[in-house]
Amino acid sequence: MDKFILNYFNTIRISIAISIGVAISLFLILIISKDPGASIGYLFLSPFLSRIRLESLISVAAPIIFCGIAIAIPFQAKIFNVGAEGALFIGAVAGVVFAIVTKMPPLIHIPLTLLVAGLAGGIWGLIPGFLKAKWNTSELVVSLMMNYVAYFLGLYIINYYFRDKAAGALVSLRISSSAWISTLPFFSRTSWSIVIALTFALLVYFLLYHTTLGYEIRTTGFNLHFAKFGGINVFKIIILAQIIGGFIAGVGGMTEIMAIHRRFNWQVSPGFGWDGVMVAIIGRNHPILIIFASLFLAYLRIGGHHLNLMSDVPYEMVSVIQSVIILLITAEAFLVQWKERITVKEAERKEIPHGTTS
């Protein structure tokens, strides 16, 4: 048992953090809801009880996966670039503009549109990346500011040049149908975007753990000085990690438009970038774990919306649970004393001679 705890300490730690978050939510529901039993059911069970909700869960997870891995790459290099939100937004703007003005066969149009979106997102990663690498400018502050720049610049482009005047709301013209991402066969809500998201997650996993570039990114994050002395071009790595991150976030933003909205309709920034930070933390910057973290987040969201709709408990309950979980997971020393006690116990047990060797 003790050995098991030591081997899977991180997994157990994260599970306990999640359990505490869930416990707090149960407690809150018990206090405020008139019918706590039903409310708890809406929050935790309803996502599984209907096929539509289950499919929505998967499609809600797709952009979060994109942003999670987009954030994880610079985070692995210990670069606190939180600009996925801006990269996603500007990527979607660029992609929408491209998909409105061009028309091609879908097989070329879809990848080309995603490429344009990715490149725009990449530029959003390049700027804080270059400033950080060259003059050690805080990437945190610059990427935060870049989020706002993307938001206002994007709205300016869409509202002044590509606005659909026939539509009642502030939205862009429709993108050409050749750039639409369709739903998966046999599904009504889940589109190919989840497949694209999973593909990117696998690619990033391969990049980080099976290529030289990935090794260099992780080494830079592990110890900058060690990386420099080891001959790694840290300047290049710091920039590249953020460009790749921005690229993926841009693609993620555009798939969301191509699969669901088919026109630009974000008058408020959608917030996937911050979700990305969240799942990157829960998934400890590992692309595969980020997939599960994103599904978990989507599960909470779908449950939260159903809860909001059906009961007297507001949706923001979910934000409270999320932040408590994140806070506990980021706390490196949370439960470490417990681990140390077990380690000591384990060591003492091994020291006692038993006569026979096991």
Add this chain to the structure above:
Amino acid sequence: MGPLLDSILSPAFGFAILRIMTPILFPTIGVAISSLAGSINIAMEGTMLMSAFTGVIVSYFTKNIYLALLAGILVGVTMGFVLGYFHLKLKADIILSAIALNMFASGFTIFMLFLIAKDKGTSISLRSLVFPDIHLPLIKEIPIIGEILSGHNLLTYVAILSIIFMYFLIYKTRLGLRIRAVGQNPDAAESVGIDVKRIKLYSLLISGFFGALGGLYLSMGYVSWFGRDMTAGRGFIAVAASNLGGHLPLGVFISSLFFGLINAISIYLAPLRLPSEFTHLIPYVTTIIALTFYSIRMTRKKKAYKGKI
């Protein structure tokens, strides 16, 4: 450009700059003090939200502005404490836990707002008390300058006085000396017997205090209600402004004034049919440019310093 120039040259514009500067100056002082101790507090956004919300709610239920002030400050300092506890005691990365605290504050305030006011947008249904406007004797009689300087909300004057307070704290007290020592070289500070963690915690508590005042001004001075995410990025602007001002009292004041000016201009540009999206860009782009110049200067300084050794 005629009408723009006219309105910018009016005393009302100068008044607007100080008004808009106030909710930036408070959190900027907070960020600066925490940065001086080497533990940057980017949870200002959340701290301000929590205090702004607490102030409105307490003032609505007690009808007592002192209690509202006290409760708001208490909540702000608590936010600083939680951040410090997670960072210093539980060894969490200070940036990640601050991001979590910001998320918590945003969700929690909307959650509570809904439970109390049955509204997820604003608390207009709950009348909040506001801090009084102060008309400065003598100064208000001076033409133009009087119009710019007099008649502000009490907290605007508190904000400006806080700069002087910050100067004394940083340069004239033991705590200030220790804060700077810990920020510049924690190992050296430790070696002369300074409790580094304790000093960092104090700096976070002080920064929470100033974040609280910024939040209270927003909901009980700037306006008289709480709105969801009403800080609108001011906590992050404060991070930029503090960096821009080199985390030092005078610099912090000038950079906050600069942000007040830029924001005031973008508000004054709005009726001139210039696209508002475009004018909103100005403060953010300026921050990036200014921050870049600042870091270029720091890099050169570092190089020059290395050259001497």
